[in-house]
Amino acid sequence: MTEKCFWCSKESSELTKIQLQFKKKPEEVKICGVTCEKELRNFVQYADTHIKHYMFGFVFSILFGLVITFWRIKIDYGALGTFIIFAGSGLVLIKYPFVTPQTVALLGAKKAIASGRILGTISIILGVVFWFVLAKLIP
Numbered sequence: 550m551t552e553k554c555f556w557c558s559k560e561s562s563e564l565t566k567i568q569l570q571f572k573k574k575p576e577e578v579k580i581c582g583v584t585c586e587k588e589l590r591n592f593v594q595y596a597d598t599h600i601k602h603y604m605f606g607f608v609f610s611i612l613f614g615l616v617i618t619f620w621r622i623k624i625d626y627g628a629l630g631t632f633i634i635f636a637g638s639g640l641v642l643i644k645y646p647f648v649t650p651q652t653v654a655l656l657g658a659k660k661a662i663a664s665g666r667i668l669g670t671i672s673i674i675l676g677v678v679f680w681f682v683l684a685k686l687i688p
């Protein structure tokens with residue numbers, strides 16, 4: 550029976566079990582080689598130190614965006630606030646591409662991270678589109 554590498558999701562019959570520490574909880578995953586192990590450990594360490602910034606970034610983008618939306622609703626139909634919500638969340642996701650464990654299980658960690666970055670980019674583009682519609686087209 551072949552299994553998939555946790556990091557690159559390549560199928561292999563010779564996977565190595567390794568221990569990871571994430572949020573102080575040990576987790577056992579299987580990887581296909583030393584390169585994958587190194588990349589995975591680097592990312593887990595990055596995620597572990599930045600998970601607070603990730604949460605804070607999202608909460609801040611949404612709250613700040615909502616405040617600006619209500620404050621400027623009569624001026625720009627909430628264009629700037631909407632832009633801040635989408636572009637802010639998008640930037641957070643590009644800088645800290647931490648996606649759900651389900652996505653990781655489905656795609657492997659490496660592709661899941663890339664999909665997080667793509668999602669972030671789409672969110673920024675949406676922010677620009679909404680801003681354009683609200684600020685330029687509606688008035």
Ligand SMILES: [Zn+2]
Nearest residue numbers: 554557581585
């Ligand atoms: Zn691998």
